[in-house]
Amino acid sequence: MSNKGIDLFLKKEFGKTVEDLMHMTDSEYDRFTNMVLCVEVEENIKCEGKPLSRRGKLAGELLDLMYTD
Numbered sequence: 819m820s821n822k823g824i825d826l827f828l829k830k831e832f833g834k835t836v837e838d839l840m841h842m843t844d845s846e847y848d849r850f851t852n853m854v855l856c857v858e859v860e861e862n863i864k865c866e867g868k869p870l871s872r873r874g875k876l877a878g879e880l881l882d883l884m885y886t887d
Contacts, residue, residue: 824883827876831857839884854880 821836828834832853842850854877861874870878 824876824880827873827880831873851881851884854884 825836828836828839832850834850839847839850858874858877858881861871861877865871865874
């Protein structure tokens, strides 16, 4: 998926931009990471072995990006 999709997901789900993430304190970033993890887990439970929803995929991709930086 494109970064544009992730940008839209950030804005829609959390009211944040990539720029906002770059200026968060460590504790804010940790709290935000936990919120994204919750979305991914919620979507995994909802999908019950079926293909993950777009929302769940975007949450997973966002987490991947956050952990690789």
